[in-house]
Amino acid sequence: MTRKQPGPEQLRRRKDRLNSLIYLSPSLIGVMVFFLVPFMVVIYYSVIDNPVNKDFVLIDNFIKVIKNSAFKQAAANTAKFSLVAVPGAVVLALLLAMLLENKIPGKSRFRTFFLSPMMVPVASVVLIWQVIFHYNGALNGLLSVFGVDPIDWLKTDYSQIMIVILFWWKNLGYNMILFMAALANIPKTLVEAASVDGASSFSRFWHIKIRYLSPTILFVTILSLINSFKVFREVYLLTGDYPYETLYMLQHFMNNKFSSFDYQMLSAAAIIMAVVIVAIIGALFYAENRFGKDVEQ
Amino acid sequence: MASITLKNVDKTYDGDVKAVSGFDLEIKDKEFVIFVGPSGCGKSTTLRMIAGLEEISSGEIYIGDRLVNYVEPRDRDIAMVFQSYALYRHMTVYKNMAFSLKMHKVPKEEIDRRVRETAEMLGLTHLLDRKPGALSGGECQRVALGRALVRSPSVFLLDEPLSNLDAKLRSDMRAEIIKLHKKLQTTFVYVTHDQTEAMTMGDRIVIMKKGLIQQVDSPKDIYDHPKNKFVAGFIGTPQMNFFDGEIKTEGGRCFAEACGSRFAIDGRYAAFSGRKVCVGVRPEHMELCAGAAPENVISGGRIELVELLGSDINVHASLGDIRFVVRSQWQSGLEMGSAVNVRVDTSRIHIFDAETEENLAMTETEAEA
Ligand SMILES: Nc1ncnc2c1ncn2[C@@H]1O[C@H](COP(=O)(O)OP(=O)(O)OP(=O)(O)O)[C@@H](O)[C@H]1O
Ligand SMILES: [Mg+2]
Numbered sequence: 104m105t106r107k108q109p110g111p112e113q114l115r116r117r118k119d120r121l122n123s124l125i126y127l128s129p130s131l132i133g134v135m136v137f138f139l140v141p142f143m144v145v146i147y148y149s150v151i152d153n154p155v156n157k158d159f160v161l162i163d164n165f166i167k168v169i170k171n172s173a174f175k176q177a178a179a180n181t182a183k184f185s186l187v188a189v190p191g192a193v194v195l196a197l198l199l200a201m202l203l204e205n206k207i208p209g210k211s212r213f214r215t216f217f218l219s220p221m222m223v224p225v226a227s228v229v230l231i232w233q234v235i236f237h238y239n240g241a242l243n244g245l246l247s248v249f250g251v252d253p254i255d256w257l258k259t260d261y262s263q264i265m266i267v268i269l270f271w272w273k274n275l276g277y278n279m280i281l282f283m284a285a286l287a288n289i290p291k292t293l294v295e296a297a298s299v300d301g302a303s304s305f306s307r308f309w310h311i312k313i314r315y316l317s318p319t320i321l322f323v324t325i326l327s328l329i330n331s332f333k334v335f336r337e338v339y340l341l342t343g344d345y346p347y348e349t350l351y352m353l354q355h356f357m358n359n360k361f362s363s364f365d366y367q368m369l370s371a372a373a374i375i376m377a378v379v380i381v382a383i384i385g386a387l388f389y390a391e392n393r394f395g396k397d398v399e400q
Numbered sequence: 401m402a403s404i405t406l407k408n409v410d411k412t413y414d415g416d417v418k419a420v421s422g423f424d425l426e427i428k429d430k431e432f433v434i435f436v437g438p439s440g441c442g443k444s445t446t447l448r449m450i451a452g453l454e455e456i457s458s459g460e461i462y463i464g465d466r467l468v469n470y471v472e473p474r475d476r477d478i479a480m481v482f483q484s485y486a487l488y489r490h491m492t493v494y495k496n497m498a499f500s501l502k503m504h505k506v507p508k509e510e511i512d513r514r515v516r517e518t519a520e521m522l523g524l525t526h527l528l529d530r531k532p533g534a535l536s537g538g539e540c541q542r543v544a545l546g547r548a549l550v551r552s553p554s555v556f557l558l559d560e561p562l563s564n565l566d567a568k569l570r571s572d573m574r575a576e577i578i579k580l581h582k583k584l585q586t587t588f589v590y591v592t593h594d595q596t597e598a599m600t601m602g603d604r605i606v607i608m609k610k611g612l613i614q615q616v617d618s619p620k621d622i623y624d625h626p627k628n629k630f631v632a633g634f635i636g637t638p639q640m641n642f643f644d645g646e647i648k649t650e651g652g653r654c655f656a657e658a659c660g661s662r663f664a665i666d667g668r669y670a671a672f673s674g675r676k677v678c679v680g681v682r683p684e685h686m687e688l689c690a691g692a693a694p695e696n697v698i699s700g701g702r703i704e705l706v707e708l709l710g711s712d713i714n715v716h717a718s719l720g721d722i723r724f725v726v727r728s729q730w731q732s733g734l735e736m737g738s739a740v741n742v743r744v745d746t747s748r749i750h751i752f753d754a755e756t757e758e759n760l761a762m763t764e765t766e767a768e769a
Contacts, residue, residue: 290486292482292484292486293486293488295453295473295482295486296480296482296486296487296488296547297488297499297503298453298472298473298474299451299453299473299474299478299479299480299500300474300479300499300500300503300547301474301500301503301504302474302499302503303474303503306503310488310499311488314490395490396490397489397490397531397533398489398490
């Protein structure tokens with residue numbers, strides 16, 4: 104048996120692959136240095152006892168994290184927050200986009216209005232919110248006019264609602280723009296055909312439009328989900344290291360573990376969080392794939 | 401089952417595109433009306449206004465006795481076949497066809513019966529479980545047709561429903577739609593730019609040009625008595641021949657002078673004596689003849705091209721820079737470049753005013769009436 108010489112087709116393909124590798128390499132190197140390598144390091148840290156001993160302990164760190172009450176609190180808070188904030192951000196943005204589809208005077212001003220929070224730096228956003236919601240802030244001042252006792256917005260159970268609203272305020276505009284683009288892409292004749300066929304505006308939405316929106320819904324959901332895990336930034340700036348307990352997010356936990364040099368627990372927690380996010384996103388992709396597959400041209 | 405009345409309907413799109421102007425038409429109950437005209441003349445726009453998909457800029461539209469200017473499409477009791485199919489891509493053929501019935505809350509068994517019946521009629525039964533993505537253009541078009549036909553609305557609106565079918569399927573479907581119209585006893589409004597469809601299917605044809613109605617008549621009347629030069633040229637293949645000329649009276653007889661010859665025409669044209677006109681003769685109303693003659697014969701033409709169409713031929717000829725076509729039986733000895741004489745059937749001549757392009761015969765009768 105002689106070894107087969109590679110045919111011209113194979114040679115060409117090999118060359119193509121080499122070429123694409125060369126073109127990809129700059130960003131590939133970037134991803135490796137700033138993403139893959141740190142991720143490997145995190146995995147490494149999560150399975151050793153400490154950076155000095157470097158003894159291999161397998162899942163001890165993970166068990167420790169899961170049993171940690173601060174972690175449990177943080178995970179529960181984050182889950183609760185995401186569960187409310189993310190679907191809300193998606194649905195509200197879609198509703199707003201559909202509203203702005205109609206002929207409304209001053210439509211473009213509305214758009215700018217909803218987009219502006221995106222352009223404001225977080226620090227100044229937080230400043231405004233502090234001015235409004237501080238115990239001696241504007242809102243309490245206003246309420247006192249009506250004889251309502253002052254509420255410490257950020258140190259009661261109201262605080263979670265505050266954060267959800269802050270999150271929406273920050274994210275709705277961008278989501279809405281994405282939905283507006285998607286709505287504009289729905290084939291017009293299909294909607295017309297449905298209306299001739301006797302579909303009400305709800306049926307038109309439910310049977311036709313939502314199919315064409317599903318990739319965007321998926322994208323906006325993932326985006327909002329990731330942003331919801333990042334709400335820590337706003338919370339941290341508003342309330343510092345140890346906020347009111349319902350505001351204690353996963354990243355507070357990690358941040359605090361970082362300051363106390365407990366890299367093992369930090370890494371284990373990060374991996375658990377990553378696994379959960381990946382699982383959720385995977386499930387979303389699977390659902391979208393099944394739901395929207397026929398409408399993609 | 402309903403009549404449709406359009407009263408002075410105008411449509412101006414944003415940006416001052418005048419798509420339809422002063423559209424006046426009464427479509428009787430159970431009538432089959434065809435809209436024809438060149439691309440962009442406003443056929444689809446008019447149909448879409450009847451459907452309620454396009455706001456009308458001014459005027460009134462009635463379906464039956466009801467003013468529908470502000471009625472939603474879904475409340476107009478119409479079914480429509482779209483020029484671009486507009487099939488729901490995520491639904492199977494069955495669901496596509498069942499959709500409107502479902503929206504109208506028809507019971508499940510009834511939906512099933514009607515969908516299967518319609519699918520049978522359109523030869524779609526084996527495709528019911530497929531999705532539009534897996535169908536050919538012609539199959540999609542039949543599904544689009546089926547989706548409209550499963551219902552029994554009071555008006556059917558069809559926008560070029562056969563444009564993507566092959567010749568055989570098209571003529572089959574044409575016959576099928578005519579039968580359907582007979583069976584359903586419903587008002588049909590049908591848009592096409594195909595002459596055969598226009599001539600064979602409709603009770604009446606509406607010919608449009610640049611948003612204006614040119615003529616509304618039965619196919620035969622449109623063929624025999626075109627109101628103006630545009631209509632005359634638009635209906636009939638090959639196109640009607642036009643010759644510039646003038647009307648003369650001589651010794652009590654009336655002639656149209658053109659092509660270096662003169663054609664005896666009816667005495668009633670005497671009123672237009674001296675008028676510059678355009679003489680129209682259909683290719684099928686001319687014949688090749690042997691000898692020259694002082695009257696009713698165009699002599700000295702040169703054959704430029706002979707088109708063979710089975711038993712018939714189209715002879716394209718020229719006389720100076722005038723070009724014309726003669727429909728004839730096949731005969732030998734017709735060579736390119738050889739000379740021909742053509743006899744014109746003067747009883748079928750149409751005379752149009754050179755400026756207004758109106759048919760003089762009809763302006764006259766209108767003047768009398
Ligand atoms: N949404 C629109 N906005 C602006 N102009 C339009 C719009 N839709 C159609 N028009 C214009 O209106 C005119 C009539 O269009 P319409 O679609 O009714 O033509 P049609 O007779 O159906 O032509 P075809 O045979 O090509 O389908 C055209 O000049 C077209 O450019
Ligand atoms: Mg059209």
